[in-house]
Amino acid sequence: MQVLTSCGVSSLVIDRLCDQARSRGVAVACFYFDFAAQKELSSASMLGALLKQVVSGLEEMPEEIAQAYEEHRMVIDGRGPQLADILKMLQTTSSRKRTFICIDALDECVARYRVKLLDSLSQVLRRSPGTRVFVTGRPHIRFEVAKRLSGIMTVRITPRRPDIISYLQTRLGEDTTPEAMDSSLKADILKKIPESISEM
């Protein structure tokens, strides 16, 4: 089992933002990348998924989006919106409402889509500088992200002592045969494992 995963960190951040979203009147949109599902994705559908979450939090459908949809319905065999259209809509909605965009495991996105996604986010930020972007990924994409997005801060994610203790306590609490373990063994586990990990 993993103590601290990138998606765990992302979901923690998203939950914190969502908890405060209502009182602060902000929008939160997330996207989790996954190697296994990357073939089904296009840049338009993933950016569209972000836009969809921002829009679903609005009380009223923005006029320009309703209009774009109507225009698409007039066309026989109308396709989904194109990347440029989605980008424009996302720029407009995020400039009206402070928007938090969270992207998990960006390194698991196909490289050419990743470039498009980062450039799109950069354009959203240019149009509405109040927008906040949260990204997790393996260290090797750090420079790519920094090159395409300005104003970047970085934090290294590594399990800390309290993480390991919380984790162990939860797992020990789930033990289906607790009678097999006496309290001194339990105390030993909670002492020794965090020690061995901090030495890594």
Place this chain on the structure above:
Amino acid sequence: MSQSCSNNTNSFNTNVIFAAADERSNILAWLSPLNPRLRHQDVQDRRVKDVGEWLLQTEEFRSWQAGSRGGESDNAVLFCYGDPGVGKTFIR
């Protein structure tokens, strides 16, 4: 008579509301077929309570979330990276 009239009015209003809700969900589906919130719920369910909480207390996270509302020096992007050797610690 008046009874059936008001019933009609009610069902008319209800239909209008349903039609608007339908239209809304059609537009949302058109924007993207993907539903990242489902994945979020899945990850959320598997998360161990309190693990990673320290991140929310860091200066980086706080200043990112608060923002300075515009300006070039604004810290708009927070990138969290995990070293595969350490961040992916396994305990069995």
